[in-house]
Amino acid sequence: MRLCVTIFAVLWMMLASAPASADTIHLKNGRTILADHVRENGSHCEYDIGEDTYAIPKSSVERIEAGGMPVVAPVGSNKGSGDLPVFMPLDTLANEGDLSQVIVKDGKIDSDALSRLEGKGNADLSATVDFIAGKFEFMHGNPDQARRYFDTALRFQPENATVLTYYAALLVRTGNSSQALSYAQRAARAAPESPDAYAVLGYAQQASDRTSEAVSSFKRSLELRPDAAIQKFLDKAEREQNVETDFSQRESSHFVLHYEGKQSSETFRGQVLAALEADYDDLSRTLGTPPRDNILVTLYTEQAFFDVTRAPSWTGALNDGKLRIPVSGLSAMTTELARVLKHELAHSFINHLSSNRCPPWLNEGIAQLLEPRSLGSDGRQLSLLFNAQQEIPLNMLEGSFLRFSGTKAYVAYAESLAAVSYINDSYGMGDLQQILQRLGEGSSTEAALRATIHSDYGQLESEVGKYLADKYGK
Numbered sequence: 001m002r003l004c005v006t007i008f009a010v011l012w013m014m015l016a017s018a019p020a021s022a023d024t025i026h027l028k029n030g031r032t033i034l035a036d037h038v039r040e041n042g043s044h045c046e047y048d049i050g051e052d053t054y055a056i057p058k059s060s061v062e063r064i065e066a067g068g069m070p071v072v073a074p075v076g077s078n079k080g081s082g083d084l085p086v087f088m089p090l091d092t093l094a095n096e097g098d099l100s101q102v103i104v105k106d107g108k109i110d111s112d113a114l115s116r117l118e119g120k121g122n123a124d125l126s127a128t129v130d131f132i133a134g135k136f137e138f139m140h141g142n143p144d145q146a147r148r149y150f151d152t153a154l155r156f157q158p159e160n161a162t163v164l165t166y167y168a169a170l171l172v173r174t175g176n177s178s179q180a181l182s183y184a185q186r187a188a189r190a191a192p193e194s195p196d197a198y199a200v201l202g203y204a205q206q207a208s209d210r211t212s213e214a215v216s217s218f219k220r221s222l223e224l225r226p227d228a229a230i231q232k233f234l235d236k237a238e239r240e241q242n243v244e245t246d247f248s249q250r251e252s253s254h255f256v257l258h259y260e261g262k263q264s265s266e267t268f269r270g271q272v273l274a275a276l277e278a279d280y281d282d283l284s285r286t287l288g289t290p291p292r293d294n295i296l297v298t299l300y301t302e303q304a305f306f307d308v309t310r311a312p313s314w315t316g317a318l319n320d321g322k323l324r325i326p327v328s329g330l331s332a333m334t335t336e337l338a339r340v341l342k343h344e345l346a347h348s349f350i351n352h353l354s355s356n357r358c359p360p361w362l363n364e365g366i367a368q369l370l371e372p373r374s375l376g377s378d379g380r381q382l383s384l385l386f387n388a389q390q391e392i393p394l395n396m397l398e399g400s401f402l403r404f405s406g407t408k409a410y411v412a413y414a415e416s417l418a419a420v421s422y423i424n425d426s427y428g429m430g431d432l433q434q435i436l437q438r439l440g441e442g443s444s445t446e447a448a449l450r451a452t453i454h455s456d457y458g459q460l461e462s463e464v465g466k467y468l469a470d471k472y473g474k
Contacts, residue, residue, distance in 0.1 A: 001364065001402070025038060025056070025061055045061055057139075099128060099129055102117070109137070114133060124156075126156045127157035127160060130149045130152040130153035131149070131150070131163050134147075134152075134153060135166060138169075141357055141441070142442040143355050143440070150167040154167070160190070161188075161190040161191030164184070164190065164197075165184070165196050168204055171183065172200070172203050172204050174356065175293060175348075176292055176293065177204055177293055180200075180203075181201075184201040184204040185201060187201065195224035195227070198218070198220045198221035198224065199217070199233075201217040202214045202217035202221060202233060203233070208293075209296050211237055211244070214237045215237045222234065239307060243300070243304045243308050244308075247259060251294070254276075254280050255294060256294050256297065258297070258298040259299040260299075260301070263327070264331070265331060268330065268333070271333040272299065275333060275341050279341060280345065283370065287346075287349045290352070291351075291352040292352070299327045300325065300326050300327070300328075301326065304326075305324060305326035308324065312402060312409070313406070315402070317343070319345075319347040323344045323348070325340065325344065342371050344367075346371075350367065350436060355440035358436060359445050360398065360399065361397035361398065362419075364401065364412075365419055366420050368413065368416065368417045369417065369420050375417055379418070379471060380472045380473070382415065382472070383472045384473075386464065386468055387465065391415055391461065391465075392415055393461065394461055397416060419460065419464050420432065422467040426467070427452070431452050434452045435448045438451055
């Protein structure tokens with residue numbers, strides 16, 4: 001996402017009112033979720049962030065505390081992994097007891113216990129325990145381990161719809177939408193009455209540029225079970241389908257470009273793709289491993305962009321898995337458009353490297369740094385803000401910037417760039433890469449920071465304040 005604001009308003013005005021209290025969910029994996037309200041509903045804890053409701057299994061929750069600072073949902077977030085279907089072992093396994101307690105010990109998979117259960121020669125039992133292990137790793141942010149367990153489970157039960165559904169969801173979430181599609185299709189064939197299978201199939205189709213098929217899958221899921229989150233995905237897919245009915249397509253080595261023929265010239269579209277390919281090469285050198293699938297890019301008129309995304313008016317572009325770029329009035333590449341393209345493409349690399357677990361402040365900070373953008377005159381204002389201890393706390397910037405007003409969003413972007421600039425100037429791009437990699441391996445943001453630059457959020461905010469004072473405070 002990229003901010004479209006030209007005036008830096010008085011920074012502390014938007015911080016004048018105290019934030020409302022909220023509830024804090026402490027997870028067993030060390031992470032916390034700050035929510036407006038938390039309640040129990042059966043085997044799940046439901047929590048509200050803004051206008052959205054999410055859920056997480058009670059088994060993942062250590063405790064819930066009242067009070068705290070409310071946050072907002074991540075950009076493009078959908079319901080958490082805990083809202084995927086619950087695996088129900090066959091009745092023949094009833095005598096095995098609680099298998100999850102047998103194979104999960106001290107917060108990790110007990111490989112010896114898993115091997116003993118697999119050694120019993122019961123295919124159903126083996127599939128179940130490997131699925132439980134895969135689900136545990138999936139929910140704890142360890143995609144590579146989860147894939148290995150899901151692969152093993154499918155060797156024992158190749159057409160188990162629940163395993164296939166989870167595997168497809170994992171692949172979509174880690175940027176392997178084309179591979180996810182085949183697993184999701186198998187899941188829907190194996191369980192034609194499963195709303196979860198059709199929901200994940202819709203996700204995979206949408207990410208694979210099959211919007212009309214995604215619309216059908218989301219509709220089928222909703223027929224089987226109404227769900228507000230799926231309805232939102234359907235609504236967006238239908239808006240995209242309606243706007244892009246007459247769009248054409250052009251491809252390059254790493255991109256698929258969608259556009260309305262009359263809104264831009266062939267020369268201009270060629271310039272866009274050439275810029276993106278150059279940025280792709282540069283980001284590959286800077287950040288390392290690029291996304292696996294071709295990257296989808298859509299050029300919109302200003303009105304069509306906001307019709308599809310429903311983004312705030314201050315938004316200048318968006319990456320929600322697809323690069324969505326408004327180009328009204330442009331007939332040739334400009335310096336500003338080049339920066340927008342590189343910023344949005346950087347998000348794809350960052351999301352891939354972090355397995356989509358990068359908090360927005362770090363994501364937006366790195367994307368701005370790589371445009372490249374510097375703080376410039378904003379540095380002085382930020383220095384004053386930090387000196388007065390009126391900055392937005394970094395844990396508050398783990399939520400989506402889309403819920404901020406234009407002024408508050410501007411501050412959030414500036415703080416994000418300041419924090420990342422400090423890390424880059426003090427430790428280097430290699431440490432930023434290490435932080436992203438640790439996030440992708442399942443670390444919390446603070447754990448990744450401590451392991452790399454030896455700072456938690458409080459220490460980092462203090463160091464950023466000193467950095468700004470030294471560089472801009474005079």
